[in-house]
Amino acid sequence: MSARREQRAPVDVATLPHWTQVEVRYGDLDVQGHVNNAVYFTYFEQGRVSFFSELRRLGQAGGRDSASSAGDRGEPAEVTLSPADITFVIVSASCRYRQPIVGLAPVYVGVGTGHVTHATVELRYAVCAAPRGMVFATGETLLASVDLATGRPRALPLWSREGLAQLIGA
Amino acid sequence: MSARREQRAPVDVATLPHWTQVEVRYGDLDVQGHVNNAVYFTYFEQGRVSFFSELRRLGQAGGRDSASSAGDRGEPAEVTLSPADITFVIVSASCRYRQPIVGLAPVYVGVGTGHVTHATVELRYAVCAAPRGMVFATGETLLASVDLATGRPRALPLWSREGLAQLIGA
Amino acid sequence: MSARREQRAPVDVATLPHWTQVEVRYGDLDVQGHVNNAVYFTYFEQGRVSFFSELRRLGQAGGRDSASSAGDRGEPAEVTLSPADITFVIVSASCRYRQPIVGLAPVYVGVGTGHVTHATVELRYAVCAAPRGMVFATGETLLASVDLATGRPRALPLWSREGLAQLIGA
Amino acid sequence: MSARREQRAPVDVATLPHWTQVEVRYGDLDVQGHVNNAVYFTYFEQGRVSFFSELRRLGQAGGRDSASSAGDRGEPAEVTLSPADITFVIVSASCRYRQPIVGLAPVYVGVGTGHVTHATVELRYAVCAAPRGMVFATGETLLASVDLATGRPRALPLWSREGLAQLIGA
Numbered sequence: 001m002s003a004r005r006e007q008r009a010p011v012d013v014a015t016l017p018h019w020t021q022v023e024v025r026y027g028d029l030d031v032q033g034h035v036n037n038a039v040y041f042t043y044f045e046q047g048r049v050s051f052f053s054e055l056r057r058l059g060q061a062g063g064r065d066s067a068s069s070a071g072d073r074g075e076p077a078e079v080t081l082s083p084a085d086i087t088f089v090i091v092s093a094s095c096r097y098r099q100p101i102v103g104l105a106p107v108y109v110g111v112g113t114g115h116v117t118h119a120t121v122e123l124r125y126a127v128c129a130a131p132r133g134m135v136f137a138t139g140e141t142l143l144a145s146v147d148l149a150t151g152r153p154r155a156l157p158l159w160s161r162e163g164l165a166q167l168i169g170a
Numbered sequence: 171m172s173a174r175r176e177q178r179a180p181v182d183v184a185t186l187p188h189w190t191q192v193e194v195r196y197g198d199l200d201v202q203g204h205v206n207n208a209v210y211f212t213y214f215e216q217g218r219v220s221f222f223s224e225l226r227r228l229g230q231a232g233g234r235d236s237a238s239s240a241g242d243r244g245e246p247a248e249v250t251l252s253p254a255d256i257t258f259v260i261v262s263a264s265c266r267y268r269q270p271i272v273g274l275a276p277v278y279v280g281v282g283t284g285h286v287t288h289a290t291v292e293l294r295y296a297v298c299a300a301p302r303g304m305v306f307a308t309g310e311t312l313l314a315s316v317d318l319a320t321g322r323p324r325a326l327p328l329w330s331r332e333g334l335a336q337l338i339g340a
Numbered sequence: 341m342s343a344r345r346e347q348r349a350p351v352d353v354a355t356l357p358h359w360t361q362v363e364v365r366y367g368d369l370d371v372q373g374h375v376n377n378a379v380y381f382t383y384f385e386q387g388r389v390s391f392f393s394e395l396r397r398l399g400q401a402g403g404r405d406s407a408s409s410a411g412d413r414g415e416p417a418e419v420t421l422s423p424a425d426i427t428f429v430i431v432s433a434s435c436r437y438r439q440p441i442v443g444l445a446p447v448y449v450g451v452g453t454g455h456v457t458h459a460t461v462e463l464r465y466a467v468c469a470a471p472r473g474m475v476f477a478t479g480e481t482l483l484a485s486v487d488l489a490t491g492r493p494r495a496l497p498l499w500s501r502e503g504l505a506q507l508i509g510a
Numbered sequence: 511m512s513a514r515r516e517q518r519a520p521v522d523v524a525t526l527p528h529w530t531q532v533e534v535r536y537g538d539l540d541v542q543g544h545v546n547n548a549v550y551f552t553y554f555e556q557g558r559v560s561f562f563s564e565l566r567r568l569g570q571a572g573g574r575d576s577a578s579s580a581g582d583r584g585e586p587a588e589v590t591l592s593p594a595d596i597t598f599v600i601v602s603a604s605c606r607y608r609q610p611i612v613g614l615a616p617v618y619v620g621v622g623t624g625h626v627t628h629a630t631v632e633l634r635y636a637v638c639a640a641p642r643g644m645v646f647a648t649g650e651t652l653l654a655s656v657d658l659a660t661g662r663p664r665a666l667p668l669w670s671r672e673g674l675a676q677l678i679g680a
Contacts, residue, residue: 022533023532023533023556025552025555025556026370026371026376026555026556026559027370027376027378027379027552027555029370029371030366030367030369030370030371031366031369031370031371031373033371036215036366036367037211037215037260037263037311038208038209038211038212038215038367039208039367041207041208041211042208042535042537045206045207045208045535045536045537046533046535046536049536049614089267089270090207090267091266091267092264092265092266092267093207093264093265093267094262094263094264094265095262095263095264096261096262097259097260097261097262097263100259104559141207192363193362193363193386195382195385195386196385196386196389196540196541196546197382197385197540197546197548197549199540199541200536200537200539200540200541201536201539201540201541201543203541206536206537208537209537212365212367215365215366215367216363216365216366219366219444274389376555377551377555377600377603377651378548378549378551378552378555379548381547381548381551382548385546385547385548429607429610430547430607431606431607432604432605432606432607433547433604433605433607434602434603434604434605435602435603435604436601436602437599437600437601437602437603440599481547
């Protein structure tokens with residue numbers, strides 16, 4: 001495992017731009033009294049949904065100022081990410097567990113971006129006791145933009161590129 | 171992402187020695203009609219519990235033939251893995267999603283081992299439509315053996331080493 | 341609570357006609373080491389999906405022998421219940437917990453029908469250690485048949501009525 | 511079903527004294543795009559944990575003013591309900607679904623008490639769009655106080671009786 005890890009820059013928690021509070025549910029804890037390992041990916045997901053909602057809000061605000069491209073003209077105007085809007089699929093996901101989450105206090109999920117291509121976005125996550133505070137876990141997901149009708153890759157939607165530009169200068 | 175992936179041998183589905191059937195629950199599917207990304211780690215967990223139960227059975231059978239080491243003398247004799255027996259913590263977990271799981275037919279989780287040290291075991295997984303069949307996802311978890319009282323690393327329990335020797339000649 | 345309970349016949353486990361094996365997942369157990377109370381409704385759901393799949397199979401076999409009614413002509417012929425086929429909504433659900441489920445051995449969910457009207461079906465459940473064996477819990481759900489396009493009540497689909505007639509002489 | 515329902519006073523949402531915000535997770539939604547029926551019991555659980563934490567806080571504050579009884583002297587002073595403190599088991603649970611929850615906006619769970627005996631508490635719940643607002647569902651759980659060592663009924667802990675007296679004059 002060590003060779004692999006040295007290849008990658010670890011998630012830099014201090015620079016993650018977007019933070020979301022996530023409730024720890026009683027049922028998230030397993031027999032060991034810790035939040036179950038699979039649930040961390042649900043926490044990432046909660047952070048991701050919030051992150052994309054923010055991207056969309058920023059991207060649409062930016063899009064109204066600039067000339068909008070033809071490919072995005074049909075997109076709905078609302079800023080809330082409804083599940084049906086999701087046109088990304090998850091290619092891979094990973095998590096490194098540092099400290100177990102043992103109580104029911106809420107946690108905070110930080111989200112930022114890693115490598116971005118014309119059709120993929122790597123997201124990086126941290127689950128902390130407070131924004132940029134004590135780290136329970138870090139992780140990554142690689143997302144690909146797809147055409148839901150055909151399942152084939154397509155360019156990232158304009159709102160996400162505009163939003164990324166606003167949020168992190170990407 | 172590509173640099174990292176080339177560093178590692180992909181999971182070789184054909185050689186995974188232990189297979190477990192896992193039910194797909196209606197609630198595992200999300201709004202997109204696919205099994206949710208976090209649920210794959212629950213499927214890995216079901217495979218892992220079954221794998222360790224098998225290791226324990228094999229290891230204890232082997233242990234009765236050989237002289238048992240002092241460090242494991244206090245371990246319970248039952249072959250069923252009860253949750254309280256679990257003395258491993260998960261250090262990291264990852265999944266690569268290849269094909270979405272879209273129906274309620276059961277899936278099959280294959281489990282094998284990667285790198286093993288005196289206190290850690292890397293497990294490798296595949297989620298398939300049939301044992302060694304069409305692949306929905308592959309993944310890994312790194313497990314560390316810990317002393318639950320102190321939280322500190324300790325050697326893998328004898329039953330797991332004996333079981334690994336029986337199962338895969340490790 | 342007692343007054344209410346005496347009003348209703350308890351679920352008669354011995355007469356439930358349809359039984360499904362359901363896996364207990366490690367993550368179903370909570371901090372107390374018992375299957376979490378909410379998960380029993382997921383077990384009911386697994387039994388219900390299997391029950392409706394059986395109804396459909398029986399109902400379609402019967403439907404082919406008899407003259408089919410106009411309202412059901414457009415229904416797909418496959419016997420597997422895909423999630424998209426589900427045209428029932430759950431009006432109410434209840435569970436009485438008798439013995440905690442403490443291990444990872446599979447459980448068995450029995451399903452039968454209570455009161456049936458032209459647009460509703462009451463289902464009755466038991467979760468047992470073996471079919472008609474030691475009882476962990478019993479419960480009921482009231483389902484209403486709805487037109488998914490309008491959300492309004494509609495008669496039970498023909499396949500369900502035919503299937504009920506085949507399965508339990510209803 | 512109707513006979514049973516008329517027997518019981520419906521949950522009076524306006525009078526529920528304790529309200530908790532609960533996040534709707536993306537994974538709570540099922541294929542139909544609605545929060546899955548089993549998840550409502552998890553929402554009740556989140557409200558219940560918060561309710562008992564409040565009871566404990568109130569009960570301990572009250573207990574400090576009055577002479578505390580011998581039976582509760584050993585109880586911890588912290589006001590946060592840790593899972594290990596839970597000495598109630600759930601005897602029964604029920605839910606009536608009124609409107610589907612279709613988005614990711616948080617919901618609000620109201621909790622109050624129904625019939626209380628020396629060893630049992632009936633809790634009543636509502637899941638609403640806002641405290642005392644549009645109702646998605648109502649429900650009840652019957653809880654019994656047990657001695658965890660023996661599994662036998664025992665009187666409600668003093669903190670819960672004191673807390674109930676403070677909160678609702680029970």
